[in-house]
Amino acid sequence: MIGEQLRTLRTANKMTQKELAGELSVAFQTISNWENNSIDPSVSMILRIAEYFNCSTDYLLKGDDSSAKYIDTTQLTEHQHAQLLGLAKEFSKLNKK
Numbered sequence: 001m002i003g004e005q006l007r008t009l010r011t012a013n014k015m016t017q018k019e020l021a022g023e024l025s026v027a028f029q030t031i032s033n034w035e036n037n038s039i040d041p042s043v044s045m046i047l048r049i050a051e052y053f054n055c056s057t058d059y060l061l062k063g064d065d066s067s068a069k070y071i072d073t074t075q076l077t078e079h080q081h082a083q084l085l086g087l088a089k090e091f092s093k094l095n096k097k
Contacts, residue, residue, distance in 0.1 A: 002046070003037040005060050009053045010035075024048060 010020050010031075017035070021028040024045070033039045041049065050057045054072055073081045 001063050002040060002060050003035045005063055006031070006049065007035045009049075009055065013053070023052060 010017070015023075017031040018028040021031045024031075026045075030039075034041055046057055046060055050060055073084060076084065
């Protein structure tokens with residue numbers, strides 16, 4: 001499963017295997033092996049991949065699309081974060097109706 005998810009993320013970001021390999025400091029053959037499910041990345045590498053693509057490890061490991069529900073708010077102020085959280089809750093309420 002991780003190979004499919006990795007390929008999807010890489011191609012969605014218009015990256016070659018060589019470019020992603022450079023970002024992760026591995027050989028491009030390693031990326032190819034991961035994408036072809038010949039070998040699995042280590043746990044520490046799965047964490048690095050998730051961080052790089054700003055997705056959850058669940059998405060990488062299980063294809064759980066809940067990664068689309070996360071927004072990186074690290075660059076926001078506390079006030080901006082609170083406002084965004086409030087908006088998300090309002091949308092959630094609308095979806096329940």
